[in-house]
Amino acid sequence: MFRIPQRFFGTTCPRLSAETTSTVSRASYPVKLALKQFFPQDATRLKKRALRRRELRLKSQIIRDVNNLKQHRIKNSPYLVDPVLGSAECTFIKSMKEVLEEPNALAFGYDRVEFEKLMYGAQKAALDATIGGETVTEKVISTEEKKKRALMTILHNKNSSNEDKRKRAIAFARQEFQRFDGDTGSPEVQAAVSTVKIHWNMRNIIDAFKDKERIQRVRQMVQGRQKMLKYLKRNNPERYYYAIEKLGLTDDVVCNEFSMSKAYMDEYEVFGDRKQLRVTPTMKRRREKIADLERRVEEYHRVARENYAKINGTA
Amino acid sequence: MARQNFVGVVISHGKMNKTVKVRVQTQRYDTRVHKEIFGKKDYLVHDEGNLCTEGDLVRIESIPKISSRKYFAIAEVKLNEGQQFEKYEALAKERVARDDSERIEKFLARRKELDSIVTQVADLQQLDKISRAFPSSGETERAQLLEQIEEIKQKYGIPAWPSTEPVLEMKLSQDQKDLSVLENRVANIKVILEKVMADEQKKAQILEAATKGKYGPVDTIKPQVQKNIVRKWILDPRNDVPVSL
Numbered sequence: 268m269f270r271i272p273q274r275f276f277g278t279t280c281p282r283l284s285a286e287t288t289s290t291v292s293r294a295s296y297p298v299k300l301a302l303k304q305f306f307p308q309d310a311t312r313l314k315k316r317a318l319r320r321r322e323l324r325l326k327s328q329i330i331r332d333v334n335n336l337k338q339h340r341i342k343n344s345p346y347l348v349d350p351v352l353g354s355a356e357c358t359f360i361k362s363m364k365e366v367l368e369e370p371n372a373l374a375f376g377y378d379r380v381e382f383e384k385l386m387y388g389a390q391k392a393a394l395d396a397t398i399g400g401e402t403v404t405e406k407v408i409s410t411e412e413k414k415k416r417a418l419m420t421i422l423h424n425k426n427s428s429n430e431d432k433r434k435r436a437i438a439f440a441r442q443e444f445q446r447f448d449g450d451t452g453s454p455e456v457q458a459a460v461s462t463v464k465i466h467w468n469m470r471n472i473i474d475a476f477k478d479k480e481r482i483q484r485v486r487q488m489v490q491g492r493q494k495m496l497k498y499l500k501r502n503n504p505e506r507y508y509y510a511i512e513k514l515g516l517t518d519d520v521v522c523n524e525f526s527m528s529k530a531y532m533d534e535y536e537v538f539g540d541r542k543q544l545r546v547t548p549t550m551k552r553r554r555e556k557i558a559d560l561e562r563r564v565e566e567y568h569r570v571a572r573e574n575y576a577k578i579n580g581t582a
Numbered sequence: 583m584a585r586q587n588f589v590g591v592v593i594s595h596g597k598m599n600k601t602v603k604v605r606v607q608t609q610r611y612d613t614r615v616h617k618e619i620f621g622k623k624d625y626l627v628h629d630e631g632n633l634c635t636e637g638d639l640v641r642i643e644s645i646p647k648i649s650s651r652k653y654f655a656i657a658e659v660k661l662n663e664g665q666q667f668e669k670y671e672a673l674a675k676e677r678v679a680r681d682d683s684e685r686i687e688k689f690l691a692r693r694k695e696l697d698s699i700v701t702q703v704a705d706l707q708q709l710d711k712i713s714r715a716f717p718s719s720g721e722t723e724r725a726q727l728l729e730q731i732e733e734i735k736q737k738y739g740i741p742a743w744p745s746t747e748p749v750l751e752m753k754l755s756q757d758q759k760d761l762s763v764l765e766n767r768v769a770n771i772k773v774i775l776e777k778v779m780a781d782e783q784k785k786a787q788i789l790e791a792a793t794k795g796k797y798g799p800v801d802t803i804k805p806q807v808q809k810n811i812v813r814k815w816i817l818d819p820r821n822d823v824p825v826s827l
């Protein structure tokens with residue numbers, strides 16, 4: 268799991284909620300029941316003493332293992348959403364993409380309705396400039412139609428440049444978050460604009476994993492957004508919660524220490540199967556240790572469940 | 583003896599069961615720089631029932647030491663800022679849902695407008711074609727063409743064709759009108775301002791419309807500020823100015 272560092276100033280606490288859900292799913296038996304040794308009928312005094320000692324030894328081992336695992340899970344709980352791209356269900360990002368792909372929208376921020384009107388006006392002017400007659404009229408109309416089609420090709424969404432699309436996406440973000448007309452400076456607008464830029468650049472990063480400069484720029488933008496949102500939380504928590512909800516982020520993502528490191532790339536599979544970090548022997552050993560611990564605790568639970576059934580006489 | 587008492591802010595919760603971290607601000611006078619120096623100290627505080635959340639303003643009281651770092655307990659929660667956060671979170675969810683539905687509505691309205699404009703333009707083009715074909719057509723066709731012309735004219739409420747009135751209202755022509763209005767007002771701003779400021783009733787009307795009660799009753803606003811607000815109002819071509827030059 269991607270590690271949340273020790274310092275944590277958020278209100279929503281994924282660790283605590285994760286802990287509670289994991290304990291709720293457990294049955295009502297105490298895990299310590301796993302230590303229970305059943306004395307056979309014909310056990311000698313020495314045998315009984317040995318079993319009791321075994322119980323004592325198991326007790327401290329179980330407590331230690333369960334607590335260690337709990338601590339590990341608390342420290343290594345995952346973020347609620349992707350700290351860079353936010354939630355996948357974010358409607359703001361979805362609609363941003365829709366706005367850019369909408370067939371009726373034109374490039375450079377031109378309005379399609381106004382365009383239609385203007386083209387009609389041009390045709391009308393061209394017609395008025397000529398004398399009547401059907402052939403002339405048809406000729407003028409067909410030329411004007413060609414002109415319109417040419418303009419439509421130039422201004423069509425499919426043909427607009429990446430830069431133009433980016434600008435329109437930013438304008439959309441600004442309009443969604445602005446406090447008043449022409450507001451470009453309030454923290455939520457700045458955060459929204461950097462969110463758009465982050466999404467924009469992440470698309471390129473996926474294609475070009477060697478573009479280190481761009482990765483660094485995005486890293487800085489993520490940090491800047493965090494900083495801006497933290498400021499907003501201090502100053503105007505109501506707006507802050509609105510902004511993060513709309514941007515598809517969560518409080519723990521904003522308030523935790525985070526860097527868009529190679530560990531993040533691997534954890535969230537930014538480049539698919541291509542891993543950025545080599546698994547060192549130390550890492551391997553550490554992972555094996557945790558897996559072993561998990562296995563042991565699972566075993567305690569199984570034994571405890573069996574013992575509970577034996578004691579209470581339920582199969 | 584009274585117990586030691588502090589007021590502080592909860593800065594961390596949820597990591598330790600029944601324990602929160604509370605930051606307390608201290609103040610002392612530094613004789614070297616001759617001013618108050620602020621310091622802070624963080625305490626681990628016992629919170630039976632895990633009531634406090636981050637951001638709460640709490641009063642803490644000393645208790646007999648219950649662990650190596652815990653010798654304070656929450657006495658009262660003075661300001662429940664942390665609970666406010668949860669409320670804001672719920673509010674934000676509602677607001678975002680509302681925003682989404684509004685956005686969809688706007689989108690549909692835009693699409694509808696475009697469709698209507700496209701059909702209107704097509705009809706007008708048809709009208710142009712018919713009126714051009716009219717002189718060279720025969721007697722029987724003429725009646726049919728006239729019928730078609732009448733139909734389209736009625737559909738869009740056009741009194742006469744070809745008409746001198748604009749049939750489609752463009753944003754550009756609206757901007758042009760606004761610009762001419764603005765130019766006129768800029769040229770005569772001094773006279774308009776004088777007239778408005780002299781007429782108490784009109785002035786109050788404009789101020790109320792411009793401020794919408796943002797700065798309290800309009801007569802409490804300073805005269806110079808009043809003048810600025812009125813000037814801004816006049817220089818917006820969308821607003822009516824109730825003064826004749």
